[in-house]
Amino acid sequence: MKKLDSGRTLYYGKGDVMTYRTYAAPLSVGAIEESPFAGNENVIFAHNIKFSVSGETLLASFTEGDNGQVVATDSMKNFILRQSASYEGSTTEGLLAYIGEKFFEKYEHISAIDIEAFRIPFGQVLVRGEHGYENSKLVYRPSHNERAHAKLELIREANGASATSLHSGVSDLQLIKVSGSSFYGFIRDEYTTLPESYDRPLFIFLNINWTYIDHSDALSGESYVAAEQIRDIAHHVFHEYETPSIQYLIYRIGLRILTRFPRLSEVFFESNNRTWETVVEPAGIAQAGVYTEPRPPYGFQGFTVTREDLEEAGIG
Ligand SMILES: O=c1[nH]c(=O)c2[nH]c(=O)[nH]c2[nH]1
Structure with a gap:
């Protein structure tokens, strides 16, 4: 939760930014004995993203109706979608950090960002191949089971963005x-x-x-x-x-x-x-x-x- 120096809470942003990125970099993780999971091809790297910003310069938008420093939440949505195309990593946490850092670079009056995402899981379907059933690399189906989540809180510091909290x-x-x-x-x-x-x-x-x-x-x-x-x-x-x-x-x-x-x-x-x-x-x-x-x-x-x-x- 973002607060101004005065202790007042101030933030605004966009929720339910549905971001369906295809062909992100594959993820590979070290094995543990309880799990056969070795990674994710990330053919569909989809997230529901919630993004909000704070900063002293935004106070006048609340107290005076002055929109001069307001990045429209519609523009935030466009920013998130466009930046998702150039993310080169393979994790939800990495995507959030990337979008947050890019936003700080673009809008210098923003001093804090909260960004969180639920991954929208898509599972593979089995199709008959030359060696029996195998995972299709073309057809996927949404899963209604559990989903991954991450939340990152960033503040602007002299040398760039600094994470004050990260939860996976x-x-x-x-x-x-x-x-x-x-x-x-x-x-x-x-x-x-x-x-x-x-x-x-x-x-x-x-x-x-x-x-x-x-x-x-x-x-x-x-x-x-x-x-x-x-x-x-x-x-x-x-x-x-x-x-x-x-x-x-x-x-x-x-x-x-x-x-x-x-x-x-x-x-x-x-x-x-x-x-x-x-x-x-x-x-x-x-x-x-x-x-x-x-x-x-x-x-x-x-x-x-x-x-x-x-x-x-x-x-x-
Ligand atoms: O695992 C449980 N913990 C409780 O504290 C509780 N209380 C209850 O009514 N059922 C259960 N089950």
Whole structure:
């Protein structure tokens, strides 16, 4: 959130700038044991971008209706789209940094920029080739599963743009584990109606955000942590652990992420509990049951896992 020297918040910008860039540079990442993901050909490198600016010189546009220093948000949209064509890198974070730096170069009275993007994922389709089924390099389909996210806050400094904050993430990861999760031992008092559960079908929605110790590691190359790898770690940890709660599950996912990626300083989770409501209780493990959508309201958790946690857990 951008503030002027006076402490006043001031910003304006454009949201939902849908940017479908084709044939960006391919991304290649170092392998980890929980993920087969090795990179992305980036044939479709598409993002929904939100961009806003701040600066002392913009104050008069609010207080006096003087548009003399206003870059129209329509022009911002055009700027983002045009600059996306000349970006030579392969990551969402790199694209955001590129657009932000170019904007500072062009408009010298702008002193701060917030820029964020959700990647719009497109998956490959299988077609029959000479050696059996293979990925088409021409036909893609949008995916409605989780998507990568990044947010960068830049300020102008004497020698150029400086990143005051950079967060990378994966949003809207939705996972259901049909057996191997429990929830019991919580406070039972006059307000408690929830029965203890020793095996529940645990459905979670997850947003996972991570920060790098050194921002430059997020921009490209072998040091990059891909959202697909974080997703695959979450899959593995959920699969491996008998979880007594979502709280404990996200802590364990966080420890695993920081173990795999020493370049990250911390991981932040937002989770939702979307556990199905039981209609027909199964007779035992791996037996038929019937469930329906949970009734509102829903539960949620927020938690940061740091490298200190890793040391305390004796892993770091
Ligand atoms: O994993 C859970 N954590 C909770 O804190 C909670 N509370 C609740 O009603 N169900 C659950 N599940």
